[in-house]
């Protein structure tokens with residue numbers, strides 16, 4: 001089985017490429033970064049080092065890589081692929097969909113009968129749907145019919161903490177990961193790849209996806225933004241701070257009450273899930289930097305994302321929401337010169353004031369924007 005994976009970054013190498021190779025796929029990475037592609041081709045392998053109380057190193061071999069601007073080579077790989085996956089960042093999906101369209105048109109001509117699945121493995125609600133929408137050509141019924149009949153577009157939830165590796169690496173393309181992983185894929189939309197090892201194929205993805213995005217990524221963002229305020233560098237340091245831990249517990253209580261109400265999930269199971277998340281955040285071996293976890297605050301603070309979505313669910317069910325609001329307020333204080341979105345967000349706050357910025361970026365109404373603004377001022 002042939003897989004093409006777009007985005008040979010942390011999660012691409014540390015989780016998707018890792019699991020697909022272990023499931024017997026030959027993985028070809030496609031990336032915009034020329035040096036990364038060169039390194040992957042030079043070594044043809046990399047190590048995945050699991051960091052925790054037990055350490056282990058595994059070698060992933062037999063892989064290769066293509067630059068996304070090497071369109072001819074990429075087209076050949078897309079034509080023969082059984083599976084295409086992506087982890088390039090949710091913001092890049094639209095552009096990637098447009099770039100993938102001519103490659104799939106070529107596949108339709110040369111290998112049109114072969115089934116294929118395309119799965120976007122990003123932290124976003126229904127990332128594959130975003131890609132699929134960008135791929136379709138409004139004027140081309142024949143191409144759209146080909147996609148509908150032959151290509152599966154399952155959404156998924158993807159979970160493994162893969163930080164930027166701080167330690168000395170044997171190869172420049174080696175990655176470090178935590179022990180835990182979970183990949184939930186929408187089973188009804190799969191056309192071909194039904195046996196990826198250790199994947200949880202589920203009929204109804206929404207509870208899994210929202211649980212992961214709200215409880216892991218939402219609380220992770222809260223740790224990052226509150227932790228940066230207090231001058232911490234790493235997730236495991238920030239979560240040791242009792243005042244931050246208290247906010248994380250509060251965030252989890254609020255988000256899990258809303259998730260339980262919406263999806264009928266048991267509070268007890270969600271509480272166990274939350275406890276496990278805190279233990280994962282406490283993993284000091286990972287050396288996961290708060291600036292990675294908080295990166296791109298405009299995306300994280302937007303409307304259909306990890307912080308505002310659970311807030312709106314709490315509003316809908318009239319549930320307590322103060323810790324989620326506090327995490328959002330802390331998000332607006334994120335100010336890192338190296339993070340372009342944080343610079344843009346700070347400019348937006350200077351131009352519109354905090355309430356105006358919250359309205360623009362998070363799409364919150366006057367009442368909620370005012371509550372965020374009050375908490376934001378308290379954090380200053």
Ligand SMILES: NC(=O)c1ccc[n+]([C@@H]2O[C@H](COP(=O)([O-])OP(=O)(O)OC[C@H]3O[C@@H](n4cnc5c(N)ncnc54)[C@H](O)[C@@H]3O)[C@@H](O)[C@H]2O)c1
Pocket residue numbers: 006007008009010011012030031032033036068087088089090092095096121122123158159160161162163
């Ligand atoms: N790192 C994690 O812990 C983790 C876990 C779960 C999900 N994710 C999600 O996975 C995605 C990637 O995150 P990451 O941490 O691996 O980031 P990363 O920056 O390490 O990797 C992203 C890679 O995508 C490449 N890229 C960007 N645009 C591209 C394009 N159009 N075509 C091909 N390659 C492109 C970049 O060059 C880079 O190598 C994000 O959506 C993130 O939210 C990350």
Ligand SMILES: O=P(O)(O)OC[C@@H](O)[C@@H](O)[C@H](O)[C@H](O)CO
Pocket residue numbers: 123158159160161162216217220221292293294295296
């Ligand atoms: O990747 P982001 O920027 O959407 O979010 C940062 C982290 O919360 C995220 O990468 C987690 O480490 C990951 O989602 C764990 O599965």
